[in-house]
Amino acid sequence: MTLFIVGICAAGIGAAIGYFIRRSTVQKKIGNVEAAIQEKLDRVENQTKKLLLDAKDKAVTILQNAEQEVKSEKVQLRKNQERLLNKEITLDERTKKLDEKEERLVDQIEKVKTIKQELEQYHDKQLTLLEERAKLPRDEAKQYLLDQIKETYQQDLFTSIKKLERDRQEAIEKRAAELVATVVQRYARSHVGEITTSSIAIPNEEIKGRIIGKEGRNIRCFEQLTGVELIIDETPDAITLSCFDPVRREIAKIALEHLVQDGRIQPARIEEQVDEAKKEIIQRIKQAGEDAVYEVGIIDFPQEIIHLLGRLAFRTSYGQSVLMHSIEVAILSSMIAQELGMDAEIAKKAGLVHDIGKAVDHEIEGSHMELGIKILQKYKIDERVIFAMRSHHDDYPVAIPEAYIVNAADTISASRPGARRESVENYIKRLTDLEKIALELSGVEKAYAIQAGRELRVFVTPQAITDVDAAQLARNISVRIEQELKYPGEIKVVVIRETRAIEYAK
Structure with a gap:
């Protein structure tokens, strides 16, 4: 029993001692935690104070910068206002001066109008006085004066016109001769096909x-x-x-x-x-x-076009191989285009295919020109090539500059010596038609076709045709020849007006 009581007492004493020890330990830990928390609070407070101080410094700096910018803008605004004010003052001064000039001009215009009216009145008075003294109406006097001037200066005018035409013709012929000589020198065939x-x-x-x-x-x-x-x-x-x-x-x-x-x-x-x-x-x-x-030197023609070109080897025109003629025209067109700075490729292609319709014109109805255009359109040849080749017989108007080149090359190839043959009947008929055109015109006395039909000499009656009329007659004859005849190359028309005075010494 005693031992039991002692055990209970010991257990109670042990429990009390354990309680106090545990309590002391817990209180110590709580003190440590509170100290750590307080330390963190102090650190946070210090950081907060520091951040507040930095923020205040930045706010002050920003405020100072803003105030400085506002001051600068105010200064700039003041300068702009002063500049605008000066410009307004200057514009006002200029406007004032312009108004003064306008007023002076209005005054001067009024004075000029007044002087003009006085001059017109004076002019009318003088014309009236002149009509009274000359006993001739104004319109008749004007016509008489114009007739006198025309009669006096007609010869001088004609001479000046002829001189200008001669100078221009000489310049054109010189350039054309140089061009043709260069081209022919660069390309020449020893014989026709x-x-x-x-x-x-x-x-x-x-x-x-x-x-x-x-x-x-x-x-x-x-x-x-x-x-x-x-x-x-x-x-x-x-x-x-x-x-x-x-x-x-x-x-x-x-x-x-x-x-x-x-x-x-x-x-x-x-x-x-x-x-x-x-x-x-x-x-x-x-x-x-x-x-x-x-x-x-053409590489992009379709095979169908090349085949039709080959057929031209068996086609002739006036004894000249059409294929050889087409090759000549292509090469000459390319050379002339290069000399003139035009599109040599378009001119060359147009020259080669300008007579391609002759490959089928004996099989299909239609002119070789129309057939050639249809063939090129069918195989989608460049439209510029068609424009350049379709006017070499004047069936179509010239659409691009290369067409003139193809026409010239066609003429050179067809009209050079030995290129073509012509039957005697056609030759005689062409010469007869040439002379007939000239003889049908009024004032023509005689007409002769010479140099194998390359030149037409026309003699006129001097009493019926003046020098001015002779120049016009030559132009009229050349126009009729172009409209009514077909011929290779060109024909020179020369009108001769000759006056002879004969007297006998007895």
Whole structure:
């Protein structure tokens, strides 16, 4: 029992001691926490004071800067106000001076009007007095004076006009001569392209019979396959081919030459040789077109255009190969355009295709010009090329400067010596028409076409035609020639007015 009581007492004493120890420890920890919290509060307070001080300093600085800026703006504003005030004063002074000048000008205008009215009145009085003394109305006097002046100075005026025309013509001819000489010097052909022939030489007369065949079967087969008429007559050692289509005629020529060389002439062999000739012609057309574009330096033409150009190798005009003529025109056009600073590429292309319609004009109805335009439009050739080529026969007005170049190059190529042949009948008709145009005009006494139709000399009656009328007559004749005749190159019209005074000494 005693031990139990002692144990209880010990336990109570231990519990009390533990309680006090724990309480002391807790109080110590609380004191430490409070001290830490107080330290943090003190630190925060110090930082807050510091931040407030920095903020106050920045606020003061900003306020000082703002006050300084306000002062500067006030100073600048004051200066601007002073400047505007000075400008207003200056403008007021100028306005005042302008008003004074305007008033003076108004006064002067009134004075001038007054003087003008006085002069007009004086002028009318003088004219009235002059009419009374001359006994001639004013309009008649004016016309009389103009007639006298015209009669007096007509010759001087005519001389001056002729001098100006001569000087201008000399300058133009000199520049044109230099240009043409330069171009021709840079490009020249030794000969014109081959002239197409429709005659084939045969080794002997026996071949004619073999070509005709039994009951004419060979010649009928040949004509049916080629579309070309064979003319076998008394001409020794020759057979003539007749066809309006130059390509078909060339196919027939090649086939017949091969048949004559081979000696075996029969329908099956004829058909075989015609097919071979067609293949050869297609290849030659292709090669001729490619050679043409290669020679002039054009690389962007479609194959269809190149094929049509190749067909021109078998087309002639006045004995001149149309393809060779087109190549000449292309090269000459390019050179002239380069000399004049124009588009040489457009001029060159237009020159090469300017006669492309002649490749199909024997197959399709229409002029070669219209057909050529349609062909170029179909294959989407540059519109400027069409504009440059379509006026070389004056069918269309000139649309771009390169058209003049193509026209000039076409004329140079066609009219140079040896370029073209002309039948005697056409030549004589052209000369006759030239003289007829001149002789139909009033005052013309005689007219002669000379220099192969390149010059027309017209002699007029001096009593009916004056010097001024002679110049006008020459112009009228040249205009009629341009409108009524077709000719290569140009024709010079010379009007001669000659006065002769004859007297005999007795």
